[in-house]
Amino acid sequence: MSNSVLICLNIFYYLYILVITIVFEILSHLVIIPCIILRIRKIDDIYRIHNWAYGQLIVRASRPLLKMKVEGIERLPDTRPLVVVFNHNTYVDIFFTALIPVPNMLIVVKGWPFRVLLGINFFMRMAGYMDIEELGAEEFIKRSKELVKRKVSFQFFPEGHRSHDGSLGRFKSGAFLLAAENNIPLVPVCMTGIEKFQTSTFPFIHPSTVTLRVLSPVFPENFKGELRSLEMRKHVKNMFMEAMNELR
Amino acid sequence: MTDNEIRDKVKNVLVEWFEVGPEQIIPGAELRKDLDFDSLDTVDFVVALEKEFKFKIIRSEDESAIRAMRTLSDVFAFIKEKLKQKADS
Numbered sequence: 001m002s003n004s005v006l007i008c009l010n011i012f013y014y015l016y017i018l019v020i021t022i023v024f025e026i027l028s029h030l031v032i033i034p035c036i037i038l039r040i041r042k043i044d045d046i047y048r049i050h051n052w053a054y055g056q057l058i059v060r061a062s063r064p065l066l067k068m069k070v071e072g073i074e075r076l077p078d079t080r081p082l083v084v085v086f087n088h089n090t091y092v093d094i095f096f097t098a099l100i101p102v103p104n105m106l107i108v109v110k111g112w113p114f115r116v117l118l119g120i121n122f123f124m125r126m127a128g129y130m131d132i133e134e135l136g137a138e139e140f141i142k143r144s145k146e147l148v149k150r151k152v153s154f155q156f157f158p159e160g161h162r163s164h165d166g167s168l169g170r171f172k173s174g175a176f177l178l179a180a181e182n183n184i185p186l187v188p189v190c191m192t193g194i195e196k197f198q199t200s201t202f203p204f205i206h207p208s209t210v211t212l213r214v215l216s217p218v219f220p221e222n223f224k225g226e227l228r229s230l231e232m233r234k235h236v237k238n239m240f241m242e243a244m245n246e247l248r
Numbered sequence: 249m250t251d252n253e254i255r256d257k258v259k260n261v262l263v264e265w266f267e268v269g270p271e272q273i274i275p276g277a278e279l280r281k282d283l284d285f286d287s288l289d290t291v292d293f294v295v296a297l298e299k300e301f302k303f304k305i306i307r308s309e310d311e312s313a314i315r316a317m318r319t320l321s322d323v324f325a326f327i328k329e330k331l332k333q334k335a336d337s
Contacts, residue, residue: 110286137287160284170267170284173292226299230265230292 001206010204013065020061024054044128045152048104051127055098065207066197070099072214076187080104081153082217083179083186087168087240088157089195091203096194097155099212105153108132108140108174110160132174140174141181148182158233166195168244171237173229180220180229188215188236190243211247215239254301254327258320261296275321290314297323303330 001009028050035046059068076082084105086097094107107124111133128147132140144154156175163169179186193210216239223231255273262268268283279285285293294314298305305314313326 132286132288135287137291140288160286172284172286172289174286174288177288177291226295227265230296234265 006204006206009065013062013205017058017061020057021054024057028053042150043126044106045104045150047123047126048106048128048152051123052098052103052105054123055095058095059099065205067209068099069209069211070214071211073101075214075216076101077185077217079185080151081148081182081184083154083156083175083184084189085156085158085175085186085236086189086191087244088159088162089166089191090162090198092198093157093162093191093194096191096210096212097189100189100214102153104151105155106130106147107155108178109157141177144178145182148184154178158236168237168240171233173233176229176233176236179218180223180232183220185217185219186232186236187217188239188243189213190215190240190247192244192247213243213247215243249331251324251328254324254331257300258297258323258327261293261300265296266293273320275319275324277320278318279320279323280318290317297327301327301331303327303334 032046032050035041036043040046059066080102082102084097084100084102086093097105097107106127107129109124109129109131111131130140130143135143147154154175158171158175159169160172161169175186178184190213191210192213193208196206196208197210198205218232218236218239220228220232223229223235225231259270259273262273262283263270266283266285266289272282277283279290279293294305297303310326310330313329317323317326
């Protein structure tokens with residue numbers, strides 16, 4: 001594809017996304033506002049579902065440019081809550097995570113999205129997404145216990161930041177500590193192809209095929225001893241590496 | 249336990265459980281800036297150190313020392329102090 005075609009494609013694509021976004025926000029808030037007034041659900045639950053629905057919409061609306069394969073959905077446990085972990089390559093990964101059918105999922109991030117993503121950070125705050133850097137360990141553990149009681153699921157990118165070369169970075173502890181402390185299943189989801197759709201350094205999109213593979217859930221009760229969250233982390237990292245080797 | 253033994257054990261923990269490269273493990277390395285630890289990584293790190301060195305963290309006594317740990321030198325000093333307390337008790 002020539003550069004001029006790619007540039008035209010990107011201009012059209014982002015205008016198209018902008019129109020869809022405006023229409024979605026108007027229509028969704030016609031539902032959200034009465035739900036808030038009538039107290040049908042808590043505000044953060046509503047906005048998590050809103051954000052998930054938006055992610056689904058954007059990804060599916062990108063279909064002319066994107067072929068998508070979602071494998072292994074049947075592996076998702078029926079119980080809630082869950083901790084769902086994804087590998088991380090690009091800015092747009094977060095939209096693809098909405099392909100996993102867990103609408104009430106709270107995203108745990110590390111600082112920068114709240115500071116940098118103007119406009120989007122409003123929806124993040126309303127959805128109660130957590131900033132590990134801001135909260136600190138004790139407050140995070142305390143808040144997560146309260147949310148687990150409400151059956152809210154959690155989403156992490158355990159690498160903490162985007163991979164610039166497609167390789168899997170070091171996994172941070174948060175997801176595994178949370179799953180172990182609360183004894184809830186952890187579901188790894190391997191995503192490939194997004195780094196061809198949008199590179200990690202520039203929001204220029206290219207037609208491509210994206211695959212999400214839900215891997216076998218990991219249950220904390222299968223790990224014993226004081227180091228069980230660390231062992232879970234190692235085990236899940238190995239699962240990701242195996243899946244990425246198969247998918248690439 | 250000698251200082252070198254403490255360093256070697258900490259190195260083992262960091263390499264085995266935190267995927268830190270051996271070349272990154274220098275006394276001046278900062279946990280957050282150089283090893284990219286967040287507060288939850290520190291929780292796991294302390295648990296791993298407890299197991300490796302067979303001492304027990306007492307929350308009321310050790311919390312401020314753990315919060316104050318910035319570099320690996322601080323970690324080595326903390327471990328040395330815990331081992332001394334264990335030997336004295």
